[in-house]
Amino acid sequence: MNVQNGSAAPEGGKARRIYLLLRDEIMGGTHAPGSALPGELRLAETHGVSRVTIRRALDALVGDGLVERRAGSGTVVRRPSTQPVQLRADFATLMPQLQRMADATTARLLSFAYVNPPAMVAEALNIAAGERVQRAVRLRLADDKAFSHLTTFVPENIAQSYSEADLASTPLFRLLERRGVRIGNAHQTVSAVLATPDTAEALETTVGAALIALTRVVYDSDGAGIEYLSALYRPDRFQLEMTLNRVGGSDDRHWEPVFGEAAQRTAK
Amino acid sequence: MNVQNGSAAPEGGKARRIYLLLRDEIMGGTHAPGSALPGELRLAETHGVSRVTIRRALDALVGDGLVERRAGSGTVVRRPSTQPVQLRADFATLMPQLQRMADATTARLLSFAYVNPPAMVAEALNIAAGERVQRAVRLRLADDKAFSHLTTFVPENIAQSYSEADLASTPLFRLLERRGVRIGNAHQTVSAVLATPDTAEALETTVGAALIALTRVVYDSDGAGIEYLSALYRPDRFQLEMTLNRVGGSDDRHWEPVFGEAAQRTAK
DNA sequence: GAAATTTGTATTTTAAAAGATACAGGATAG
DNA sequence: CTATCCTGTATCTTTTAAAATACAAATTTC
CATH class of the missing domain: 1.10.10.10 (Winged helix-like DNA-binding domain superfamily/Winged helix DNA-binding domain)
Incomplete structure (x- = not known):
């Protein structure tokens, strides 16, 4: 049925x-x-x-x-006949990666509205009670195959400094920096969740499948919340990667992330 | 039943x-x-x-x-009566974190044997056909609650340079470096999987629950495989985190991971 | 080539889950 | 105070899934 x-x-x-x-x-x-x-x-x-x-x-x-x-x-x-599309992103340098990725992939806007923020979001962005946020749900496709389901929350006053059209052409952070917003730092968390009916449908998978969940909160230099991102990835089409190097003298040997292209080369 | x-x-x-x-x-x-x-x-x-x-x-x-x-x-x-134990590890500097974590947590050895490596492992570590590997399955507990299920594969010849007792007291990498193994780099991948009957039982959860899966392959300075780690984490008890800073001039603004303690402080 | 192992197929029985439905009772909004 | 919206409870029916079982056919192993 x-x-x-x-x-x-x-x-x-x-x-x-x-x-x-x-x-x-x-x-x-x-x-x-x-x-x-x-x-x-x-x-x-x-x-x-x-x-x-x-x-x-x-x-x-x-x-x-x-x-x-x-x-x-x-x-x-079976050996997969269609090559595993498997997009890979370096966790350490996720942002620029995503930037480059945006060129090779398509985005589809699923929903766009100003809403009252969920408790989680309000807390993370430190939104005053009653204040609203812009919520956008996007689906990202590579090769016509959906691999990521993104929900972003941006405080209303910040969101109003750009239009939907702006967003289509320019990454959010560039837009904001042009408008004088000074981006400070971001905090990311990775977890795992089950696909719900709606996310399963969007990502062309089954309810109950395991998805990678990435939550990112971006703050400006004053520590005010700018963006709350909740991303879901199909693990068979997308993976978070990172390469570490063992460095330092015998006293203080430790690991250090390898950035950017180097990471890709070192791998495998 | x-x-x-x-x-x-x-x-x-x-x-x-x-x-x-x-x-x-x-x-x-x-x-x-x-x-x-x-x-x-x-x-x-x-x-x-x-x-x-x-x-x-x-x-x-x-x-x-x-x-x-x-x-x-x-x-x-309901507001959770028992505070969410929520261990957190910084993804960028995972190794030292895990080291420190080892002090606050308990490990239980579930199985230990020399076996023929699974295809995945043999390929990643570049093991010759017929050669065997040491497989150890460990459960890591914090506060008497299991949060991580670890399976490690180490090539037989390398594994023989230390005993089970050694491992209990000293981290693997220290042991190996003392034995003259020169550790080069490591490659990590994060994904999401479903709990199987055995992992569900070990992690005190339910079959079909979503788990964070981390795969790590460590190579020596010659590029030879040293260790293959497959870790499963309960997302409600463990999370991978990372903090990024926006740095650089207006021409070349980009993100850079924040290491170690700083990351903890910056967060939240 | 015989034995053992593995998938293929079919049928019947049993058990479990899901659904439909109706109504009682608490909580809230107007 | 009343209309409405929620959960609580109970019963009965229907549907679906699972199990038990038996045997055939293909493959591998020795």
Whole structure:
């Protein structure tokens, strides 16, 4: 009745749970392409369900094109035919990265309005009670595939210093700096959340899938809140990366992040 | 039959899915403590299920002590009685942080063995076919509460330069550097995954919950793989943080990570 | 080539979850 | 005080998922 992707994801129940789990493991690399999954009987035991249920979960994976089944042999993880789009962003230098990324990706505005800020946002930006904020929800696509769901909150008085059109052409921070706002620092937090019905739909995934959640709060030089960003990423299409170097003398050896392009080269 | 936490999490099916979702939202701050959840009827519509099903999910949340229901008034998010333990680690300087953290936390060894490396690991560490690796699975607890599930892979020849006892007292990198291994750089990736039966049990959470996944590969100065770490964190008990400063002249303004203690002070 | 293992298929039974519905009772807004 | 909106409770029905079971067919292993 409610088919999500094109796949035959089980509606609810254990089969669905196991489907999500296995899918997650496969896309996360736990089961490498070409390698065989544990046998159906084994899986049934591991997850404490009957073989029939495992079977239903596997059926869905086959429907997704993630695995291939060979009678008598086993179930094997398929080599993804379409290259994993896998965008990567360096966590240490996230901002400029995102900037460059903006060129290679498309954004779609899902919603735009001035609203009363959620408690979290009001607290983080230190918004006075009753004051409103501009909320914009954007979807970012690469290669016509959605990989990130962004919700930004900007205090009303700041938001009014630019138009929607401005935003389309120029990054927010440039706009603000031109207007004399002196950006001070930003604070980022990374977490993991489950896809809700709306975010799942936007990101073309399934309710209950694991998403990377990044929260960023930007302050001006006086410590006043400028922007609150809540970003959700599909882990199979986007990943946060960072390279560290071991530096210093034998007394004070420690790690130091590698910036920008160097990080890309050092990796792998 | 299979109660996970002490809560009454629905076995499978939609009620469970919605329970997980709402729980995730509450713990993630979408619904601030003290604020009311959407009405049951509204929730039923949003999630496309009947009110009874929503009700079952809410029952579980009440069982967890996450929400309080008042007849006629609504369902309200409870202020957590036990302060959120919330360990925080700075992503940029993760290593020293972890070092310091080790003092305040306990580790429990769940398994220890020499095994054939999974494909992912073999590739990342550039292990020759047939060569084995030391695999150790550890659980890290703070305040008697598990917050992280660590699996490390170290090539056999390197692992043999220290004993299990050594590891208990001294961090791996110190041990290796004393043995003449010259540590070069490390590469980290952050993602999000779902809790599987085993990781869920270890982390005292529920199958299908969202977890932060951090993968780290450490190389020596010759580029040879030294350690492959796969860490899972409970997002309600651990978070990756980072503070950035806006620096540079008007021509070349960009962001730069703030290290160590400074980051802690700047935040909030 | 025989034995063991693994997936494929089918049927039936059992259990669990979800839904529909109706009404009682508390809380709040006007 | 009343209309309205919420949760509380109960019952019954329907639908769906899961389990149990048996056997066939393909593959690998020895």
